[in-house]
Amino acid sequence: MHGYWLLLEDLDAATAADNLRQQDSNDRADNTEKYVALPFKQVTLSSSPNSGRLVSTRDLVKLCQRSNAQFSVTSAECAYFMFQNAVDVFCSYLPHSREKITLITSIGAKLGIIRSRCEHFANEYKPDVDFGLEIIKIGRASLLAKSELLSNNENGEQLSEQDLKRQKLTEQTRRVIGQTSVKRATFSFTRLASSILERIAVCVSHSEPVLLVGETGVGKTSSVQYLAERTEHKLVVVNMNNQSDVSDLVGGFKPVELNYVHLLCETFNAEKNMQFLRIFATHYNSGRHSVIIRTMISLCHQVFRNTDLKSHQMVPRWRTLCEKLQKLQTQLDKSINISIAFIPGSLVNCISKGEWVLLDEINLASAETLECLSTILEPEGSVVLLERGDFMPVKRYPDFRIFACMNPNTDIGKKDLPVGIRNRFTEFFVDELTTDAYLSLLVSDYLANTGIQRKSVHSMVQLYKSLRRLSEHQLNDGLCNRPVYSLRTLCRSLRICARNLCGSIERNLYESFCLSFLTQLDPESHHVVLLLIRNALLSNAKAVLSKQLPRWGENYLQFEGYWIQLGGLEQQSCSHYILTESVQKNLQDLARIISIGKLPILLQGPTSAGKTSLIDYVARRSGNRCLRINNHEHTDLQENIGTYAADLEGKLTFQEGVLVQAMRQGYWIILDELNLASTDILEALNRVLDDNRELYIAETQTLYTAT
Incomplete structure (x- = not known):
């Protein structure tokens, strides 16, 4: 271990001369002089908001292992390669700030990299991305797409050369057909997105566990999902919370059939x-x-x-x-x-099958639950299933990778990871996109099939930035709190607009922005934001809004101008329900989301204001079955997702909760008094409420997707 330190110290003077000779002509120096490291400043990270991570010897070993294959004392290219890896390991866990740039330039100075090149890498560098049929290149990282055909031959049998060629040809044909037939999720290759994708890909190529830290809605989970999709690896997402148990990850004794x-x-x-x-x-x-x-x-x-x-x-x-x-x-x-047997958990299954696992909100799990990860996070590490009576660790498949996501501990109710667990990850901080150029690229990518003009793209970007500024100082929601607008809010609006459900591009933009940015505001803020949206997105507001929305089929009923799909129950007239002016306004906002967005809806208001009755009215009128869960401080997660219970024959079987039944059957469900439920329940429902609309049941290892 001491040898690594000597290697870096001796590298300063030895590589500085050769590096400087191969820089731009203005930066060349006389090779007869004795070259030393470039001057640098001492960096103090105490003012950094996310400097709680401790840099340890483990990070130094990680840097040496990354640089070992291409290390050369006389190569300027190798020096820059080491510089990139050093920034990944020692700097990328910090949010973008002056301190981070100073630290990057100081590392570059020690390796003979000129200041302008270091600042370009910190502020402007965007890696090239090339997705081939077999090899995926993201900057300095190259990954192989997983071959399903070759993975079937895991019993060690040797295949003939003709069989290998036949399999390879079949695999290439399958991928070409897949690229043309499968519609992939939209992923905009902005500078920040491409950079974080490159860093994740480098970690994947070196089998390093990855921890992504960032605010809500900046693209942490979507980056891992996109990379897993393009490399054809199955990604298992597990939402962690305070009720997460070791058995959810490792396994335990459960009823079986x-x-x-x-x-x-x-x-x-x-x-x-x-x-x-x-x-x-x-x-x-x-x-x-x-x-x-x-x-x-x-x-x-x-x-x-x-x-x-x-x-x-x-x-x-x-x-x-x-x-x-x-x-x-x-x-x-x-x-x-x-009837009782040991059932391996999702983490153990991923280890043995070579699948990828993402532990979302990992910092919410208890320290006891996280301890089972300590050996898995080590290189080639695994876990021993002592509960099953094993004495040898589970065989780790070479393709297995582990990822984790968390919000910074600056958020209310959030906590930090234990240092011993956190330092085993390669940590990256995911900054939010703020520049006009890349926000315009994001909008253009999402609306590529709508034929939107550049002027409209610029208007949307400026509208989004204006709403972000107003949300921090002026706007209020229904509870007099500041509304939270993030990149997820914008992407949700763009995704809805791209579906082209309203007949024209201007009406699509108007309805999608109203749906995402408007409905949660109080009356005063509502009026301000509505004027901003109309002025920014509509050339002739009266003409655009006077047109009726198109009906999408016979199986739809109109509510305040919006078409809602009918359910399987008999429609009721609900003549007893009185539609006042305020109720009609609320009904319009509710119908817009149900009709166009099909997103989870949060109704806020005082007691007896008509929140539940409004949903019940729409459900009865449209013939949709509506279930209800009354939450309180003692509500348990099992009441929502289900638990093991004895059936009529006395056998233990998993009885699905109300939420799981609603997701499978396509029912509506009201989570009444949701603010009284514990944070454990809210975090467990996190993936149901986002755009994935998924719920993973650890007890049965089943993934449910809402219909």
Whole structure:
């Protein structure tokens, strides 16, 4: 370890001369002189708002490992390569500030990099991005797209050269078809987005765990999701909270069902074996598990002896099944309840399958839960499932990567990660996009298919920046708090506008901005923002707003000018509901979101103001089923998502909560008095409320997407 320190110290004078000789002609020096490191300033980070992370020897070792492959004392290119890695490791956890730029230039001076080049890298550098069929290049990082065909041959068997060529050709064909048929999420390659994507890609290539820190809505999760999508890796997102348990990540003993029919039907012809399946079902329904296990073990041995099935892709799954059956047979012989078994958690499954895992809001988890990550965050580290009786760590698949996201501890209710866990990550701070040029690029990328003019793009950027300034000093929401407008708010507006649901580009812009920036404000702020939106986006407000919105089909009902899709229940007239002027105004805002946005809606107001009754009225009129959960300080997360309970036969089965039922069936759901619920519940619902509309159930390891 001491040798690394000597290497960096000796590098200063040795590389400075060669680096300076290869800079621009104005920066060349006489090579007969003795060259030393360029002058630099001492940097103090005490004034930095996010300097709580401790730089340790682990970061130095990480830098040496990154630079080892291309290290050369006489190469100026190598010096700049080391400079980029040093900035990633020692500076990128800081938000953009003067102190950060000073630190970057000081590191560059030690490596012989001139000040102008260091400042260009800190303020203007934008890496090139090239997505090929097999190789993805992002700046200095190159990644290989995951091959599903080659991953099927994990049993170590050697393939012939002809088979490899055939697989490679098939894989390339599949990717070409996928690129033309699959619609990817919009990702704008601004300077900040490209830079953070490059840093993540470098970490992926070196198997380093990544921690992204930044305010809400700056693009932390979307960057990881986009990279996983382009490299064809499955990304498992786990939302952490104070109720997150070690068993959610590692696994634990949970009720299971004995069902092997799916694997049997995938390997053999189901129609030809219908008689066997009927007998199998009879034994299963009668609870004769010992007969089932003996039969399945015998069937496994037949599969292994069958030469025609030796190269079948299902053979590894049969081997896994045989091992499980033998364990169950041992449990039966010892009269152990086989309805309870150890089920690996999402983190362990990702380790063994080579999938990527993202731990969102990781700083909300308890220190005890995070301790299980300490060994996994080490290079080639894994975890030992002691609860299952294992003494050897789980085999870590080479493609496994772990990511984490968190908000800074400056937010109310947020806390910092333990130092021992945080220092194991390669940490990056994600700044928010503020420059006009890249905000214009963002708007143009989202609205590329609408034919929007450059003048309108500029107007939207200026409107967004004006609303951001007003939200900090002048605007108020319904509870007299400052509204929070972020990049997520703008992107949500652009995404809705790109769907072109309102007939014209101006009406699309108007409705989408009103939906995202207007509805939460008090009457005075509402009037101010409405005038700003009309003046910025509408050339002739009266003509544009007088046109009726197009009807999208016969299965729609109009509410205050907006069309809402009908449900499966019988429509009710609700003649008893009185529509006053204020109620009609609230109904218009509500109908706009339900019709155009299809986003989660938060209604704020005093008691008995008609919040719940307004939703109930729209649901009854449109024939949509509406469920309701009354929250309070003792409401548990299991009441929303579900828990294990005994069924009519006395077996433990997972009973879905009201929220899960609503997501699967496409129902409406009212989370009444949501402000009384604990922060644990709110953080667990985080991914349901954002644009992903997903909910991961750790107990059953099932991902639900709202219909």
